[in-house]
Amino acid sequence: MTVLPVLAFSASDRPEAQTALARLTARYGQVDEARADVIVALGGDGLMLETLHRNLERRTPVYGMNRGSVGFLLNDYVEDDLPKRVAQAVATVIHPLQMDAWTEDGRVHSGLAINEVSLLRQTRQSAKLRIEVDGRVRMEELSCDGCLLATPAGSTAYNLSAHGPIIPLDANVLALTPISAFRPRRWRGALVPHKSKVAFEVLEPEKRPVSATADGFEVRRVTRVEIRERRDVALTMLFDAGRSFEERVLAEQFAA
Known part of the structure; x- marks a missing residue:
């Protein structure tokens, strides 16, 4: 019964x-x-x-x-x-993503994202980002409107609209997807292991301010954003x- x-x-x-x-x-x-x-x-x-x-x-x-x-x-x-x-x-x-975002005043703001963590330019000028994976710089400079890291559950949302891949839940990877990349123009993103720690360093933050959003939680004028999967949640x-x-x-x- x-x-x-x-x-x-x-x-x-x-x-x-x-x-x-x-x-x-x-x-x-x-x-x-x-x-x-x-x-x-x-x-x-x-x-x-x-x-x-x-x-x-x-x-x-x-x-x-x-x-x-x-x-x-x-x-x-x-x-x-x-x-x-x-x-x-x-x-x-x-399992959601943990976002820790540092702002220009040195404060850190944390949030959880079920779909994705996204970084977006705040002004007419493009954002410039340095991308690290597990402490190693993988891209010295990405000039773009933004970039996001999506979970499998979020891969069919904003990530898909930004031409990122759809990810099965059991694939154990996350989608790192650029938003309107200008340089390098042909970079389409990457799949990273779900255990990876991904970090974005904002280059020229005063001239090119960037916001970071974990689902609906937004932090403006960030200088660095670190993201990892929360397997304990x-x-x-x-x-x-x-x-x-x-x-x-x-x-x-x-x-x-």
């Missing part, structure tokens, strides 16, 4: 998400997230990330249903037999059987 999970519902501000929230809580009830076995997130990929971040301490599994636009990290919206669907869902465990997303995250990643690589 399948034990049905206790569900808490969370929704974005979109009208369709709020409507779904009202219908599902009326049908299945509502509990506080602290008491739930699973959180059901109703919205888009942004809400899924927000829900995972909000539960970093509790690490409650999250089952998303698409009431947004893209919904790559979400399941299809179906109201019937929801507790049973959630109980039978396939778990996908992801395990977050769980749930997907319907036959629609696993691995299957979605594979299908995306053959999409027209």
Whole structure:
């Protein structure tokens, strides 16, 4: 006999998400997230990330249903037999990136990124970055709009839009992807082992200020950014059987 999970519902501000929230809580009830076995997130990929971040301490599994636009990290919206669907869902465990960003005043600001850590120029002038991997300089100077380091879970988001590779979850690599590289013009990025420590040194930070963002957490006028995977933090997303995250990643690589 399948034990049905206790569900808490969370929704974005979109009208369709709020409507779904009202219908599902009326049908299945509502509990506080602290008491739930699973959180059901109703919205888009942004809400899924927000829900995972909000539960970093509790690490409650999250089952998303698409009431947004893209919904790559979400399941299809179906109201019937929801507790049973959630109980039978396939778990996908992801590990976020730790960002430590130093600013011009010498302070360090830290954040976690489930999708990616991105560096972006703040003015009309291009950013100039030096890239290190495990303490070794791999690129002396990258002139660009920015650069990002993406997790497999985030490889289909901003990374893909920047022409980075899609990465299966079990590949044990991270995507290092330039954003509008000017010099070297033909550099398309690299795949680095997931255990690597990647660092960006901002060259000419006063003349060419750069911001660093870990998902939605932004730090401006950074001078150095260090990034590493947090294997000690395990977050769980749930997907319907036959629609696993691995299957979605594979299908995306053959999409027209």
